[in-house]
Amino acid sequence: GENVEQHPSTLSVQEGDSAVIKCTYSDSASNYFPWYKQELGKGPQLIIDIRSNVGEKKDQRIAVTLNKTAKHFSLHITETQPEDSAVYFCAPSRNNDMRFGAGTRLTVKP
């Protein structure tokens, strides 16, 4: 099955700084690469995703970059705000399964 690793496990930044979280996966057949945000007491919610035929996607302050050769994709958050504080999960998938990374706890200090 898919082996998914996320780094770092915790990340603390000052408000306004950028944050980058990296996800490495093992299954070269993975073709869908989402990032989910989980706030305390809630279920994960998709914030951005990318498919295997695209190298980069941006949505306002959030971007995802994909390197299929190296089998990793990264979440980039610019101009971080306190409300970005949460746990972020990558979940690379192929077909019908979706395995989550261990999560990165992002803390944005005002």
Next chain:
Amino acid sequence: EPEVTQTPSHQVTQMGQEVILRCVPISNHLYFYWYRQILGQKVEFLVSFYNNEISEKSEIFDDQFSVERPDGSNFTLKIRSTKLEDSAMYFCASRDEQGTEAFFGQGTRLTVV
């Protein structure tokens, strides 16, 4: 906005008892999932379900677990004989096709005592 709903929000059960966790996926979705999250840990895949059958399951999803879509709207997870280590948050998710956004419910917190 359509959402995935889960009931109950919190269930306390005695070890060895059977529990059924209920989910109502978004109505036009075809793919259904159960995940669990032990407090403070990662979201672990349990099972995916499509076309009225299990399509993938993890090593966690042993004979004590089963899933069912009994009436075309509900999607249930049954744990036959609960163990202390089954205590976790259980999330249901659904999506309309592979490779698209999965929508998660708010979860059921299962506490086995």
